[in-house]
Amino acid sequence: MDFSSEEIELIRFCIDNIDCRKAECPSELSCVEDDGLCGSIPDKMGRGEDLSPAEIEVIDYFLNNDDRLWRKNKCIPKGTHKECPHSTICNKTLRDDEEFTCVRLRQKLGLLSPEEYNILEREVQKIIINSLAGINWSLGEEVRYYSHETPIGIGRPDILLEGIETKTLYVIELKPGRAQRGDVGQLLSYVGWYQDNLPRGFDAVKGILLAREFDLAAAYALKANPTLCGRTYQLSVHVAPT
Numbered sequence: 001m002d003f004s005s006e007e008i009e010l011i012r013f014c015i016d017n018i019d020c021r022k023a024e025c026p027s028e029l030s031c032v033e034d035d036g037l038c039g040s041i042p043d044k045m046g047r048g049e050d051l052s053p054a055e056i057e058v059i060d061y062f063l064n065n066d067d068r069l070w071r072k073n074k075c076i077p078k079g080t081h082k083e084c085p086h087s088t089i090c091n092k093t094l095r096d097d098e099e100f101t102c103v104r105l106r107q108k109l110g111l112l113s114p115e116e117y118n119i120l121e122r123e124v125q126k127i128i129i130n131s132l133a134g135i136n137w138s139l140g141e142e143v144r145y146y147s148h149e150t151p152i153g154i155g156r157p158d159i160l161l162e163g164i165e166t167k168t169l170y171v172i173e174l175k176p177g178r179a180q181r182g183d184v185g186q187l188l189s190y191v192g193w194y195q196d197n198l199p200r201g202f203d204a205v206k207g208i209l210l211a212r213e214f215d216l217a218a219a220y221a222l223k224a225n226p227t228l229c230g231r232t233y234q235l236s237v238h239v240a241p242t
Contacts, residue, residue, distance in 0.1 A: 001215070003045040007105045009085055012042045014062040017080040051109070060111050063102045104212075107177030124176050125158055128210070128233070132161075137208070137231065141165040152197070157190045158210075162202075169194060169205045179211035184221040184228065191227055 015038045041055050051059070062077070075084035086101045125148065128135070132145050146160040146169065159172040171194060173187040191207040198205060207228040209218070214230055222230045 001050055001108070002048050006086060006101045008042050008045045010101050010105065011045065011059060011062065013085050014077065015039065015041065017082045018062065018077055019080070056109050059105070059109060063106050063111070125174055128174065129159060139163065139170070143170060152190070152193055154189055154193055167201060167203045169199065169202045170208055171205060172208045172210050175209070175211035177212055179209050179214045179218045179230065181217035181221050183209060184218050187228060188225065
Protein backbone atom coordinates (compact mmCIF):
# COMPACT_ATOMS: atom_id res chain seq x y z
CA MET A 1 0.00 0.00 0.00
CA ASP A 2 1.34 3.42 -0.94
CA PHE A 3 1.50 6.12 1.75
CA SER A 4 2.28 9.78 1.20
CA SER A 5 5.09 11.57 3.01
CA GLU A 6 2.45 13.64 4.84
CA GLU A 7 0.70 10.50 6.12
CA ILE A 8 3.98 9.00 7.33
CA GLU A 9 4.95 12.29 9.00
CA LEU A 10 1.59 12.42 10.77
CA ILE A 11 1.94 8.93 12.26
CA ARG A 12 5.54 9.60 13.29
CA PHE A 13 4.31 12.75 15.06
CA CYS A 14 1.66 10.73 16.91
CA ILE A 15 4.16 8.08 17.98
CA ASP A 16 6.75 10.63 19.11
CA ASN A 17 4.39 12.95 20.98
CA ILE A 18 1.43 11.02 22.39
CA ASP A 19 2.02 9.25 25.69
CA CYS A 20 0.35 5.89 25.13
CA ARG A 21 0.35 5.07 28.84
CA LYS A 22 -1.77 8.13 29.58
CA ALA A 23 -3.91 7.65 26.47
CA GLU A 24 -4.44 3.91 27.11
CA CYS A 25 -3.26 2.88 23.66
CA PRO A 26 -4.84 -0.43 22.53
CA SER A 27 -1.40 -2.01 21.95
CA GLU A 28 0.21 -0.87 25.20
CA LEU A 29 0.17 -4.33 26.83
CA SER A 30 1.68 -6.09 23.81
CA CYS A 31 4.15 -3.32 22.97
CA VAL A 32 7.08 -4.91 24.83
CA GLU A 33 6.37 -8.34 23.36
CA ASP A 34 6.21 -6.91 19.83
CA ASP A 35 9.54 -5.13 20.34
CA GLY A 36 7.97 -1.71 20.01
CA LEU A 37 5.02 -2.06 17.68
CA CYS A 38 4.56 1.69 17.16
CA GLY A 39 8.12 2.42 16.16
CA SER A 40 8.01 0.08 13.17
CA ILE A 41 4.84 1.55 11.64
CA PRO A 42 6.34 4.64 9.89
CA ASP A 43 9.17 2.53 8.43
CA LYS A 44 6.71 -0.04 7.06
CA MET A 45 4.60 2.77 5.62
CA GLY A 46 7.70 4.24 3.98
CA ARG A 47 8.44 0.89 2.32
CA GLY A 48 4.85 0.62 1.10
CA GLU A 49 4.19 -2.56 3.08
CA ASP A 50 0.75 -3.67 4.20
CA LEU A 51 0.11 -3.00 7.88
CA SER A 52 -1.03 -5.70 10.30
CA PRO A 53 -4.44 -5.47 12.02
CA ALA A 54 -2.67 -4.54 15.28
CA GLU A 55 -0.76 -1.71 13.57
CA ILE A 56 -3.94 -0.42 11.92
CA GLU A 57 -5.62 -0.52 15.33
CA VAL A 58 -2.91 1.79 16.67
CA ILE A 59 -3.42 4.24 13.81
CA ASP A 60 -7.18 4.03 14.34
CA TYR A 61 -6.63 5.01 17.96
CA PHE A 62 -4.45 7.97 17.03
CA LEU A 63 -6.69 9.32 14.27
CA ASN A 64 -10.22 8.19 15.10
CA ASN A 65 -10.51 8.03 18.85
CA ASP A 66 -9.13 11.53 19.31
CA ASP A 67 -10.29 13.09 16.02
CA ARG A 68 -12.93 15.38 17.52
CA LEU A 69 -10.60 16.26 20.39
CA TRP A 70 -7.91 17.28 17.89
CA ARG A 71 -10.32 19.62 16.11
CA LYS A 72 -11.58 21.23 19.34
CA ASN A 73 -8.04 21.83 20.56
CA LYS A 74 -6.59 23.27 17.32
CA CYS A 75 -5.19 19.89 16.23
CA ILE A 76 -3.31 19.30 19.48
CA PRO A 77 -3.88 15.60 20.27
CA LYS A 78 -4.59 14.12 23.66
CA GLY A 79 -1.47 13.45 25.71
CA THR A 80 0.76 16.17 24.23
CA HIS A 81 1.02 19.93 23.97
CA LYS A 82 2.40 19.86 20.43
CA GLU A 83 0.32 20.74 17.40
CA CYS A 84 -0.23 18.37 14.46
CA PRO A 85 2.33 19.19 11.71
CA HIS A 86 -0.48 19.57 9.14
CA SER A 87 -2.86 21.78 11.08
CA THR A 88 -1.73 25.02 9.41
CA ILE A 89 -2.09 23.56 5.91
CA CYS A 90 -5.50 22.01 6.61
CA ASN A 91 -6.94 25.12 8.22
CA LYS A 92 -5.42 27.73 5.90
CA THR A 93 -6.64 26.11 2.67
CA LEU A 94 -10.13 25.48 4.07
CA ARG A 95 -10.11 21.99 2.63
CA ASP A 96 -13.06 19.60 2.78
CA ASP A 97 -12.77 16.80 5.34
CA GLU A 98 -11.50 14.30 2.78
CA GLU A 99 -8.54 16.56 2.10
CA PHE A 100 -7.28 16.48 5.70
CA THR A 101 -4.24 14.22 5.98
CA CYS A 102 -5.69 12.39 8.98
CA VAL A 103 -9.05 11.73 7.32
CA ARG A 104 -7.47 10.72 4.02
CA LEU A 105 -5.30 8.16 5.83
CA ARG A 106 -8.33 6.77 7.67
CA GLN A 107 -10.05 6.37 4.30
CA LYS A 108 -7.08 4.52 2.86
CA LEU A 109 -7.02 2.06 5.77
CA GLY A 110 -10.80 1.53 5.75
CA LEU A 111 -11.25 3.20 9.14
CA LEU A 112 -14.05 5.62 8.31
CA SER A 113 -17.38 4.60 9.78
CA PRO A 114 -20.20 3.88 7.27
CA GLU A 115 -21.92 7.11 8.35
CA GLU A 116 -18.78 9.21 7.82
CA TYR A 117 -18.08 7.56 4.46
CA ASN A 118 -21.65 8.11 3.21
CA ILE A 119 -21.60 11.80 4.20
CA LEU A 120 -18.29 12.26 2.41
CA GLU A 121 -19.48 10.43 -0.70
CA ARG A 122 -22.64 12.54 -0.93
CA GLU A 123 -20.65 15.78 -0.67
CA VAL A 124 -18.23 14.73 -3.41
CA GLN A 125 -21.14 13.54 -5.57
CA LYS A 126 -22.80 16.94 -5.23
CA ILE A 127 -19.63 18.73 -6.29
CA ILE A 128 -19.16 16.45 -9.32
CA ILE A 129 -22.75 16.96 -10.50
CA ASN A 130 -22.56 20.73 -10.07
CA SER A 131 -19.26 20.86 -11.97
CA LEU A 132 -20.20 18.65 -14.94
CA ALA A 133 -20.05 21.47 -17.48
CA GLY A 134 -16.37 22.06 -16.75
CA ILE A 135 -15.19 18.44 -16.58
CA ASN A 136 -13.31 16.75 -19.42
CA TRP A 137 -14.02 13.04 -19.02
CA SER A 138 -11.72 12.05 -21.94
CA LEU A 139 -14.39 9.79 -23.42
CA GLY A 140 -14.08 10.91 -27.01
CA GLU A 141 -17.40 12.75 -26.87
CA GLU A 142 -19.23 15.34 -24.82
CA VAL A 143 -21.54 14.14 -22.08
CA ARG A 144 -24.37 15.63 -20.09
CA TYR A 145 -26.17 14.82 -16.87
CA TYR A 146 -28.87 12.13 -17.05
CA SER A 147 -29.70 11.18 -13.43
CA HIS A 148 -28.20 10.11 -10.12
CA GLU A 149 -28.98 7.46 -7.48
CA THR A 150 -31.76 5.97 -9.57
CA PRO A 151 -32.75 2.64 -7.92
CA ILE A 152 -32.36 -0.32 -10.29
CA GLY A 153 -33.09 -3.28 -8.04
CA ILE A 154 -29.46 -4.22 -7.37
CA GLY A 155 -28.43 -0.83 -6.03
CA ARG A 156 -28.30 2.88 -6.82
CA PRO A 157 -25.60 3.95 -9.29
CA ASP A 158 -24.10 7.22 -8.12
CA ILE A 159 -24.32 9.23 -11.36
CA LEU A 160 -25.57 8.54 -14.91
CA LEU A 161 -24.29 10.54 -17.88
CA GLU A 162 -25.53 10.62 -21.46
CA GLY A 163 -23.11 10.59 -24.39
CA ILE A 164 -24.28 13.23 -26.86
CA GLU A 165 -22.75 11.78 -30.06
CA THR A 166 -22.92 8.03 -29.46
CA LYS A 167 -26.01 7.82 -27.25
CA THR A 168 -24.01 5.83 -24.71
CA LEU A 169 -25.19 5.62 -21.10
CA TYR A 170 -22.22 6.13 -18.77
CA VAL A 171 -22.67 4.63 -15.30
CA ILE A 172 -20.44 6.29 -12.70
CA GLU A 173 -19.53 4.59 -9.45
CA LEU A 174 -17.93 7.11 -7.09
CA LYS A 175 -15.41 6.27 -4.38
CA PRO A 176 -14.20 9.21 -2.25
CA GLY A 177 -10.98 7.41 -1.36
CA ARG A 178 -9.02 4.54 -2.93
CA ALA A 179 -10.86 2.24 -5.34
CA GLN A 180 -10.36 -1.48 -4.76
CA ARG A 181 -11.07 -4.66 -6.74
CA GLY A 182 -14.52 -5.08 -5.17
CA ASP A 183 -15.54 -1.63 -6.42
CA VAL A 184 -14.88 -2.76 -9.99
CA GLY A 185 -17.24 -5.70 -9.44
CA GLN A 186 -19.93 -3.39 -8.11
CA LEU A 187 -19.67 -1.14 -11.17
CA LEU A 188 -19.66 -4.15 -13.49
CA SER A 189 -22.91 -5.40 -11.98
CA TYR A 190 -24.56 -2.04 -12.69
CA VAL A 191 -23.31 -2.08 -16.29
CA GLY A 192 -24.58 -5.65 -16.71
CA TRP A 193 -28.00 -4.66 -15.40
CA TYR A 194 -28.25 -1.77 -17.83
CA GLN A 195 -27.18 -4.02 -20.71
CA ASP A 196 -30.42 -5.91 -20.13
CA ASN A 197 -32.47 -2.81 -19.22
CA LEU A 198 -31.14 -0.04 -21.45
CA PRO A 199 -33.36 3.07 -21.28
CA ARG A 200 -35.06 4.15 -24.49
CA GLY A 201 -32.86 6.35 -26.68
CA PHE A 202 -29.54 4.72 -25.70
CA ASP A 203 -27.49 2.38 -27.89
CA ALA A 204 -24.82 1.19 -25.42
CA VAL A 205 -23.69 1.33 -21.80
CA LYS A 206 -20.24 1.79 -20.26
CA GLY A 207 -18.98 2.18 -16.72
CA ILE A 208 -16.67 4.73 -15.11
CA LEU A 209 -15.08 4.10 -11.73
CA LEU A 210 -14.30 7.54 -10.28
CA ALA A 211 -11.94 7.70 -7.30
CA ARG A 212 -9.12 9.70 -5.79
CA GLU A 213 -6.76 6.79 -6.50
CA PHE A 214 -6.76 3.10 -7.46
CA ASP A 215 -5.01 0.13 -5.92
CA LEU A 216 -3.18 -2.20 -8.28
CA ALA A 217 -5.88 -4.89 -8.26
CA ALA A 218 -8.58 -2.40 -9.22
CA ALA A 219 -6.44 -0.96 -12.02
CA TYR A 220 -5.84 -4.39 -13.56
CA ALA A 221 -9.51 -5.37 -13.21
CA LEU A 222 -10.52 -2.23 -15.12
CA LYS A 223 -7.91 -2.89 -17.79
CA ALA A 224 -9.36 -6.35 -18.45
CA ASN A 225 -12.87 -5.09 -19.25
CA PRO A 226 -13.37 -2.85 -22.31
CA THR A 227 -16.76 -1.65 -21.07
CA LEU A 228 -15.17 -0.05 -17.98
CA CYS A 229 -12.66 2.72 -17.40
CA GLY A 230 -11.21 4.51 -14.41
CA ARG A 231 -10.91 8.22 -13.74
CA THR A 232 -9.27 10.04 -10.83
CA TYR A 233 -10.41 13.36 -9.44
CA GLN A 234 -9.09 16.16 -7.26
CA LEU A 235 -11.17 18.80 -5.52
CA SER A 236 -10.04 22.41 -5.34
CA VAL A 237 -11.30 25.68 -3.89
CA HIS A 238 -11.62 28.79 -6.08
CA VAL A 239 -12.07 32.17 -4.42
CA ALA A 240 -13.28 35.13 -6.51
CA PRO A 241 -14.22 38.70 -5.61
CA THR A 242 -17.92 39.47 -5.26
